[in-house]
Amino acid sequence: MYSSLIITNNIHSWVLSLMPAAVTGITEMMMIAMIYLTVFAVLGLFLVLMERKVAAWFQLRIGPNRVGFFGMFQTIADALKLLSKELTGTDKADKFLYNLAPYFLIISSLMALAVFPFSENLQAFDINIGIFFLIAISSIGVIGVLLGGWSSNNKFALIGAMRSGVQTISYELSVGLSLLTMILLTGSLQLSEIIEVQKSGWLIVQGHIPAVIAFMIYMISGTAETNRAPFDMVEAESELGAGFHTEYSGMKFAYFFLAEFINMFIIAAIGTTVFFGGWLSPFGITESIPWLGVFWFLLKAFALVFLMMWFRWTFPRLRVDQLLTLEWKYLLPINLFNIVLMAIIVWLNFTIQF
Amino acid sequence: MSYFSDIYHGIQTLLTGMGVTGKYFLNSRKGAITQQYPDNRDTLKMFERFRGEVVMPHDENNEHSCTGCQKCEIACPNGSIEIIWDRQVDPETGKKKKMIDKHIYHFGMCTQCGLCVDACPSDAIKWAPNFENAVYDRSQLTRVLNKPGSKVRAGVE
Known part of the structure; x- marks a missing residue:
């Protein structure tokens, strides 16, 4: 919002010439929110297409290739179809909560997007508790899942929602602690500060061994937190139909679907920012062209998204008890040990810096 | 200490x-299997090995090798095969011999189990790889496999 791009300055002065200064701030916030909504709705659609294509290639299929050039407009066609569908619901559903649940999910995932620095100047909201804000926001999403499962008055939806509660609440710990490990290196929660620190080497290089362990734990628990395979017991198709959104149709279903994919992008984006230097180019090769930061950020984020898709199409689904064993007996103790290791490394200045 | 070896094996297998x-x-x-x-x-x-429909191959002299033994008719679990036959005098040997008049195949009832093809002692019927078998009228699914005017090949007993 307070960026120094020429185009934003031009827009700022233009809006200022139209209305008083007090209204200007709100108008600009609305404009930015609209731009973000549009961009990330399109990004969500692209991620769905990417998922389908990647899944097809992993299974030696071809994937969607009928609508548009190489199936580029397949997901847009799907979204238009979902828009035009009737919104049905169960008879004895708790109507208020039932209608509220999709908005919880989609709003919490869109709120998280506000703090990411996509480039040096392209950041909507540079809050000084960035990582904390992200962890807090990402745990609001589970309320939407629980509400949706509870209020739709369906046993499968309820089981799915309860599983999601178990899963998200336990794996949030690992996400938080693995990010905390990296915070020991940066000394700041602010995302722009974190990237500033990485100008002397990405954090995964700076922190070497504990950083790699933290990254592995982060990817595992991040996959679990977005309820994706192999941790997709929330919507285990073979057991629960579609899980917590069994009873949703039309655009409400599309919100759940979109939120799932945007959450995946958020997990990849946090990973990019904290471990792989965000918009920084490797070895500073394009340091003179600042707008290429968006390209590098998206490249790294999509590489991590691809990694999560690779997990999904390789590993079989875990049972609930296996899931909790993995978290409480393996990831959490390793994580706590890892924090101590990272603290020692930072204390003795064993970090690798260029 | 199986704890750490478990982690190691877990990561390795993943x-x-x-x-x-x-x-x-x-x-x-290169290897997409989608058609x-x-x-x-x-x-x-x-x-x-695709099982489309049962056919009876005929050679260039309009001769097939079905002797009318009815083994396929007996083998068929749901009565898709019906053989109409009679005893005729063989013009070459002068003896009376069992010959088929019509080998009727009810494709609408066939489940493509392949027992008839397995049962045939003279390999008179076999599978054809046709799969576009949809028709507009049910009666078109009842097929006569031997062509009109065909006869059994000499030497097939």
């Missing part, structure tokens, strides 16, 4: 699995 799927991912361009059916209708060749 990476092995990812290696396998990664290889598939990289080879997906884009209506587009490749001209070049699509069904594989050898």
